[in-house]
Amino acid sequence: MKRGGVGGANTKTGLYFEGKVDFITFIQKQKNYSVAGSKVFYKGKEVAKSFKKNGLYKYLEENGINYQKFISKKLLPDDAIFVIVNNTFFILEIKFQEVAGSTDEKLQTCDFKIKQYRKLLSIFNVEVKYIYILNDWFKKPEYKDVLDYIISVEGCSYYFHYLPLQKLGLPVPA
Secondary structure, three states: OOOOOOOOOOOOOEEEOOOOOOHHHHHOOOOOEEEEOOEEEEOOEEEEEEEOOOHHHHHHHHOOOOHHHOOOOOOOOOEEEEEOOOOEEEEEEEEOOOOOOOHHHHHHHHHHHHHHHHHHHHHHOOEEEEEEEEOHHHHOHHHHHHHHHHHHOOOEEEEEOEEEHHHHOOOOOO
C-alpha cells in the first residue's frame, strides 16, 4: 500500500500529533517559532497564519469577503494554515479513531472538500492543499482503498501522527 507519509516523533523536522491537538499548540513549542494571534513567526519573521474552525471565516470577513458568494455552506477545518512563502493554504483534518464510526466516510470526501476550499479561497489567488493527519487505526488493511483514493486526488495527502514542516514549506528548526 502506498502511503502519503509516515509517523515519527522528530519534532525538529515536523509536528507530531497526539489526539486532537492543533497546529498552533505544536508550532509554538518549536525552536525559533513564536505565535501572536493567528500569525506564526520564525526568528521574528512572519511565515504563516493559522485559522482554526470558524477562524477562517472571521479572516474572510475581515477582508470583506462573504463566503456565501463562493460556497453555500461553511466547512470548518481543524486547521487552515496559510504559508506565505509558497502562497498556499493547507487545510488540516486531524482524524483519530479508536472504534469504527463516521470518520470512515469523512475520509472519502477530500475531493469535494478541496474543490470547495479552492472556490472559497480563489479570491486570494492561492494554492490549496488538503492533508489528513491520522492515527494508527487507519493503518488497518480495510483502509487501503480509501488511503489509495486520498493520494489519487490531486492536492490531497495524509500522514500518520506526523506532519513534516518541509511539506508545508515552513523552516525546519536548526
